[in-house]
Amino acid sequence: xxxxxxxxxxxxxxxxxxxxxxxxxxxxxxxxxxxxxxxxxxxxxxxxxxxxxxxxxxxxxxxxxxxxxxxxxxxxxxxxxxxxxxxxxxxxxxxxxxxxxxxxxxxxxxxxxxxxxxxxxxxxxxxxxxxxxxxxxxxxxxxxxxxxxxxxxxxxxxxxxxxxxxxxxxxxxxxxxxxxxxxxxxxxxxxxxxxxxxxxxxxxxxxxxxxxxxxxxxxxxxxxxxxxxxxxxxxxxxxxxxxxxxxxxxxxxxxxxxxxxxxxxxxxxxxxxxxxxxxxxxxxxxxxxxxxxxxxxxxxxxxxxxxxxxxxxxxxxxxxxxxxxxxxxxxxxxxxxxxxxxxxxxxxxxxxxxxxxxxxxxxxxxxxxxxxxxxxxxxxxxxxxxxxxxxxxxxxxxxxxxxxxxxxxxxxxxxxxxxxxxxxxxxxxxxxxxxxxxxxxxxxxxxxxxxxxxxxxxxxxxxxxxxxxxxxxxxxxxxxxxxxxxxxxxxxxxxxxxx
Amino acid sequence: xxxxxxxxxxxxxxxxxxxxxxxxxxxxxxxxxxxxxxxxxxxxxxxxxxxxxxxxxxxxxxxxxxxxxxxxxxxxxxxxxxxxxxxxxxxxxxxxxxxxxxxxxxxxxxxxxxxxxxxxxxxxxxxxxxxxxxxxxxxxxxxxxxxxxxxxxxxxxxxxxxxxxxxxxxxxxxxxxxxxxxxxxxxxxxxxxxxxxxxxxxxxxxxxxxxxxxxxxxxxxxxxxxxxxxxxxxxxxxxxxxxxxxxxxxxxxxxxxxxxxxxxxxxxxxxxxxxxxxxxxxxxxxxxxxxxxxxxxxxxxxxxxxxxxxxxxxxxxxxxxxxxxxxxxxxxxxxxxxxxxxxxxxxxxxxxxxxxxxxxxxxxxxxxxxxxxxxxxxxxxxxxxxxxxxxxxxxxxxxxxxxxxxxxxxxxxxxxxxxxxxxxxxxxxxxxxxxxxxxxxxxxxxxxxxxxxxxxxxxxxxxxxxxxxxxxxxxxxxxxxxxxxxxxxxxxxxxxxxx
Numbered sequence: 001x002x003x004x005x006x007x008x009x010x011x012x013x014x015x016x017x018x019x020x021x022x023x024x025x026x027x028x029x030x031x032x033x034x035x036x037x038x039x040x041x042x043x044x045x046x047x048x049x050x051x052x053x054x055x056x057x058x059x060x061x062x063x064x065x066x067x068x069x070x071x072x073x074x075x076x077x078x079x080x081x082x083x084x085x086x087x088x089x090x091x092x093x094x095x096x097x098x099x100x101x102x103x104x105x106x107x108x109x110x111x112x113x114x115x116x117x118x119x120x121x122x123x124x125x126x127x128x129x130x131x132x133x134x135x136x137x138x139x140x141x142x143x144x145x146x147x148x149x150x151x152x153x154x155x156x157x158x159x160x161x162x163x164x165x166x167x168x169x170x171x172x173x174x175x176x177x178x179x180x181x182x183x184x185x186x187x188x189x190x191x192x193x194x195x196x197x198x199x200x201x202x203x204x205x206x207x208x209x210x211x212x213x214x215x216x217x218x219x220x221x222x223x224x225x226x227x228x229x230x231x232x233x234x235x236x237x238x239x240x241x242x243x244x245x246x247x248x249x250x251x252x253x254x255x256x257x258x259x260x261x262x263x264x265x266x267x268x269x270x271x272x273x274x275x276x277x278x279x280x281x282x283x284x285x286x287x288x289x290x291x292x293x294x295x296x297x298x299x300x301x302x303x304x305x306x307x308x309x310x311x312x313x314x315x316x317x318x319x320x321x322x323x324x325x326x327x328x329x330x331x332x333x334x335x336x337x338x339x340x341x342x343x344x345x346x347x348x349x350x351x352x353x354x355x356x357x358x359x360x361x362x363x364x365x366x367x368x369x370x371x372x373x374x375x376x377x378x379x380x381x382x383x384x385x386x387x388x389x390x391x392x393x394x395x396x397x398x399x400x401x402x403x404x405x406x407x408x409x410x411x412x413x414x415x416x417x418x419x420x421x422x423x424x425x426x427x428x429x430x431x432x433x434x435x436x437x438x439x440x441x442x443x444x445x446x447x448x449x450x451x452x453x454x455x456x457x458x459x460x461x462x463x464x465x466x467x468x469x470x471x472x473x474x475x476x477x478x479x480x481x482x483x484x485x486x487x488x489x490x491x492x493x494x495x496x497x498x499x
Numbered sequence: 500x501x502x503x504x505x506x507x508x509x510x511x512x513x514x515x516x517x518x519x520x521x522x523x524x525x526x527x528x529x530x531x532x533x534x535x536x537x538x539x540x541x542x543x544x545x546x547x548x549x550x551x552x553x554x555x556x557x558x559x560x561x562x563x564x565x566x567x568x569x570x571x572x573x574x575x576x577x578x579x580x581x582x583x584x585x586x587x588x589x590x591x592x593x594x595x596x597x598x599x600x601x602x603x604x605x606x607x608x609x610x611x612x613x614x615x616x617x618x619x620x621x622x623x624x625x626x627x628x629x630x631x632x633x634x635x636x637x638x639x640x641x642x643x644x645x646x647x648x649x650x651x652x653x654x655x656x657x658x659x660x661x662x663x664x665x666x667x668x669x670x671x672x673x674x675x676x677x678x679x680x681x682x683x684x685x686x687x688x689x690x691x692x693x694x695x696x697x698x699x700x701x702x703x704x705x706x707x708x709x710x711x712x713x714x715x716x717x718x719x720x721x722x723x724x725x726x727x728x729x730x731x732x733x734x735x736x737x738x739x740x741x742x743x744x745x746x747x748x749x750x751x752x753x754x755x756x757x758x759x760x761x762x763x764x765x766x767x768x769x770x771x772x773x774x775x776x777x778x779x780x781x782x783x784x785x786x787x788x789x790x791x792x793x794x795x796x797x798x799x800x801x802x803x804x805x806x807x808x809x810x811x812x813x814x815x816x817x818x819x820x821x822x823x824x825x826x827x828x829x830x831x832x833x834x835x836x837x838x839x840x841x842x843x844x845x846x847x848x849x850x851x852x853x854x855x856x857x858x859x860x861x862x863x864x865x866x867x868x869x870x871x872x873x874x875x876x877x878x879x880x881x882x883x884x885x886x887x888x889x890x891x892x893x894x895x896x897x898x899x900x901x902x903x904x905x906x907x908x909x910x911x912x913x914x915x916x917x918x919x920x921x922x923x924x925x926x927x928x929x930x931x932x933x934x935x936x937x938x939x940x941x942x943x944x945x946x947x948x949x950x951x952x953x954x955x956x957x958x959x960x961x962x963x964x965x966x967x968x969x970x971x972x973x974x975x976x977x978x979x980x981x982x983x984x985x986x987x988x989x990x991x992x993x994x995x996x997x998x
Binding site: 110111112113116130219220233234236238244245246247248249250251252253254255256257258259260261263264266267268269270271274276278307311312313314315316317318319320321324325328329331333334335336337338339340341342343344345346347348349352354355357359391394395396397398399400442443444445467468470471472473474475 | 609610611612615629718719732733735737743744745746747748749750751752753754755756757758759760762763765766767768769770773775777806810811812813814815816817818819820823824827828830832833834835836837838839840841842843844845846847848851853854856858890893894895896897898899941942943944966967969970971972973974
């Protein structure tokens with residue numbers, strides 16, 4: 001993908017000698033420690049820290065707490081009570097530092113469907129590129145090919161930023177460089193299920209978490225592979241819909257035309273909710289949508305052009321919208337992420353399931369999205385229930401749908417012009433030795449509205465992983481060059497940040 | 500389900516003493532051999548004779564050939580060449596018999612999705628009713644509860660008629676009763692995949708298979724549990740559609756609104772093809788549909804009413820059409836039998852799959868259905884392909900669908916007033932000691948048009964299994980009372996049929 005010359009950068013790129021030295025020192029340390037850094041990422045990715053495995057989540061949390069302790073941090077686990085995975089917290093006061101920065105990431109991964117993976121999602125495998133052969137990296141001698149990728153659930157989302165943070169810290173220590181800010185980390189374990197306990201934990205530990213800035217190590221780089229800073233993220237609201245046919249599957253010959261078909265009802269539900277261009281059909285859905293500002297449009301227009309190259313790489317004929325990738329993600333989205341009905345036999349299924357995924361923008365809330373969706377469906381004649389319907393409900397309903405709203409949170413789009421914002425962009429630019437891509441809002445979701453709401457300080461995204469990492473899908477992977485660059489970026493944000 | 504008093508019976512019910520004796524004798528033999536009969540059904544159901552298991556198909560064919568040989572039949576396997584499961588053929592000439600009747604059934608079962616079954620589809624389990632507890636029938640002393648059901652793939656569809664045929668023959672032998680017609684059997688092994696080699700085999704063995712009548716032991720009884728005769732069956736045409744999104748699954752936040760969503764395209768395809776009442780939207784689709792005659796309407800009107808009781812049992816609020824179950828199956832249907840897209844992660848899937856199932860009526864053909872469907876979709880802007888599209892095709896297509904037509908055959912609706920038809924209804928009525936339900940056409944498909952086309956003799960359906968057998972779905976089952984009744988029906992059709 002070609003690198004564009006126009007980049008939306010909000011401040012100058014004058015690189016003090018100290019910053020150049022810093023990157024050189026960090027790069028040298030990394031070159032000498034590639035096996036150690038990749039080994040740590042592979043170790044972490046082998047821990048099944050997913051919602052379905054509470055023991056795996058706890059094991060990862062314990063491991064992270066140990067890593068912080070070993071580096072001199074005051075490290076602890078912040079809990080919202082039994083059953084919720086802890087937030088791993090760490091703090092390290094730096095003598096004479098005026099500012100305090102929280103580095104946020106999450107150690108939980110998306111659920112897995114192992115049958116769709118090329119190899120076990122929790123037995124990390126190195127491969128040459130996205131679809132190349134396996135590589136015996138443990139038997140290889142560094143330097144590793146930076147185009148190698150480590151495949152495993154959560155390898156990139158979101159364990160890479162954690163590994164980059166630890167490695168950057170080690171590199172600074174080894175180089176005798178002192179961080180320029182007091183360091184805090186917040187590594188949570190429920191991001192992939194919409195962080196249901198995070199707000200409680202943040203509010204219960206407000207003093208402990210006090211800071212001047214939050215840096216969010218989640219999400220991918222811009223598709224141009226340019227180092228990236230983002231100033232917001234879409235919110236979300238998950239929705240699982242169940243459609244009902246006959247109580248038991250029926251032979252499609254004997255009953256086809258008479259028994260209601262839940263798979264066809266699923267199609268009707270989808271087309272009721274979104275048009276062929278992906279526009280949400282719910283009346284009034286856009287009422288809460290904050291307009292994109294001229295500055296935001298300008299920042300987006302200044303991004304390296306990637307759409308056409310991406311479309312070719314992804315091999316599809318036409319994008320859902322013609323406004324361009326990044327601008328299209330400034331709108332709310334309604335994605336269909338899964339369909340399930342029937343089996344190999346020829347039968348009218350008893351049920352069909354549709355997994356939806358609303359992506360929200362300021363100033364929408366999951367609550368209003370739910371209310372608008374349900375009112376609209378009721379108006380179209382759907383009977384909306386929230387629990388498994390009994391026979392009486394089923395018999396009384398011509399079009400019945402069970403909606404399970406699986407949590408969610410609002411979006412955030414924050415000020416790109418604060419002193420902290422300018423300082424972060426400058427430090428990241430210096431660490432990378434070039435301009436960074438500045439996104440007004442990332443398409444994906446991170447619960448960063450909480451940090452902004454509760455702490456009222458700037459919240460800025462500092463992603464490092466490759467965009468083509470199969471995030472949330474099978475064969476998730478982390479590209480080594482991104483990890484290397486990420487370590488330098490993190491080191492810069494620890495040791496070269498001031499405002 | 501209440502038994503209705505009005506039944507569509509085409510001839511008198513006067514039961515000669517001989518017929519009454521016959522049923523009594525057969526019933527007594529059955530009562531003394533329940534363990535043996537059920538044991539044979541369980542043995543057959545344990546053989547994985549499904550398309551995915553050629554060895555299982557061959558094992559079942561060998562077993563059936565042995566069963567026929569042991570009973571004195573000239574038994575052989577008719578093959579269409581390597582790779583196709585054989586037709587098991589048997590013939591037994593009866594001294595002084597004027598007529599020859601072929602008994603058709605199939606020994607292959609539908610594919611299975613074991614995870615959806617309550618127990619292994621090939622380890623038959625007896626249960627109390629449709630959803631009751633397991634029963635240790637091998638440890639129980641007959642007589643068995645006739646409401647017990649044996650669960651296993653193909654237990655009813657279509658191994659029950661084969662077991663009923665063999666048991667009826669044994670009962671006649673034990674009672675010293677001679678069949679009134681020459682017996683032939685044709686038991687095929689590819690019915691569940693649309694009988695791709697049956698026509699070849701029939702044509703290659705036309706002299707061997709000569710007969711005056713074909714009796715089709717496939718399909719369920721009428722939902723009233725009345726003994727049933729049918730005079731036709733819908734045809735079919737299977738269709739697997741694949742919809743394409745990005746070449747690899749993409750994070751639904753980062754790409755939602757831009758990357759095309761194949762699951763939403765699947766919904767669009769379904770709603771392009773059928774309306775919410777299940778009516779097929781393809782223009783001209785009804786041109787080939789033969790009108791239902793007054794006699795056929797009258798036969799349907801005379802069937803025991805079952806719709807309302809069935810709707811309550813199946814717990815849905817409204818049927819797709821308001822014309823009634825049996826009349827609705829006189830029309831072509833377009834069923835959606837499966838949907839598959841995405842997984843547990845939140846991503847825009849790379850592909851979505853829809854399994855469709857056209858059910859045809861006279862005088863439609865699979866070829867014309869395919870042509871009309873594809874022309875209609877092309878007119879709506881779909882790019883229709885039949886092989887996996889390469890990047891060039893994908894890039895050039897805004898709406899791309901791959902259609903795999905998985906075979907099919909036309910329907911048959913035959914004359915209900917021939918002498919053979921009257922004789923069959925009379926013999927079945929006498930065997931059951933009461934009126935039978937007469938269906939002009941069964942909703943399900945059996946390739947009986949072939950028998951009518953090639954041999955130009957009456958083809959009449961003689962089903963025996965319970966309608967609520969989960970045919971083609973998980974937890975297929977055979978109700979014992981149906982098996983008992985079926986043995987009597989088969990004995991009557993062997994020994995008490997004449998015209």
